[in-house]
Amino acid sequence: MTTTTHESGTLRELASNFVKLDWFDGGNFQRWQKKMHFLLSSLKIAYVLDTLRPDETENESIAVTQERQKWNNIDYMCMGHILNGLSDGLFNTYQNKVTAKELWDKLETRYMTEDVTSKKFLVSHFNNYQMVDGRSVMKQFRDIEKMLNQFKQYDMKMDEMIVVSSIIDKLPLFWKDFKRSLKHKKDEISLEALANHLCIEE
Structure with missing residues (x-):
């Protein structure tokens, strides 16, 4: 050659x-x-x-x-x-x-x-994650962000509005009034905006 x-x-x-x-x-x-x-x-x-x-x-x-x-x-x-x-x-x-x-x-x-198995585990972990009272909501929000970053590593794309809606649903029981107010907002909320709302409220 x-x-x-x-x-x-x-x-x-x-x-x-x-x-x-x-x-x-x-x-x-x-x-x-x-x-x-x-x-x-x-x-x-x-x-x-x-x-x-x-x-x-x-x-x-x-x-x-x-x-x-x-x-x-x-x-x-x-x-x-x-x-x-x-x-x-x-x-x-x-x-x-x-x-x-x-x-x-x-x-x-x-x-x-193994990658496929890992992806299924990540989706299941995200879907089943539920925030709890007695622990900082922002710390729990960061836990969810870490999961979403893992999604990116596997090239798994999720619609941001669906992610935001899902996170709102995961808010603890003590936040039910705040959760209701977020759901009734007319404008769509970005993930960054949601983080700001949670930070201010907490």
Whole structure:
């Protein structure tokens, strides 16, 4: 495989940016996968994740042999970048996979399922959360904000007005009159405005 000095320098430059990616340690696989695929695509080596290795045949042409050698080299680079993106524990677990595609598919099968489970847990936790009397409402509001930030990490989008309405419903019993006044407001309330209302009222 022939690589010009310019191309080689570009690859080195792109590869050096790899250290800016967070190591995957088993959480939020989809976000890590998107970042990793972007890196591999930038390096022009992502295609081995979708392209089978050319088979060896008798009396094959030099061109076919070179194409297979090129694929092998690219696959080695691709696997190296994926492995380098794993935490030490996961590196030790997955380092013996034969091809980059096998490694990629194994990670996807294992951790995509866990991501789905995590999302279901987050939704259930949010839906079941209920504020209680005797504890700062603003502290409880911050707890809910942390949940919403986790939603963002998983690229889960929720309509702000639905979120606001849900939080109002979660207010403790002692706040029932305030809750009623918020629900009867004609204008829609943003999440930020709701936080201000709660802060002032408390």
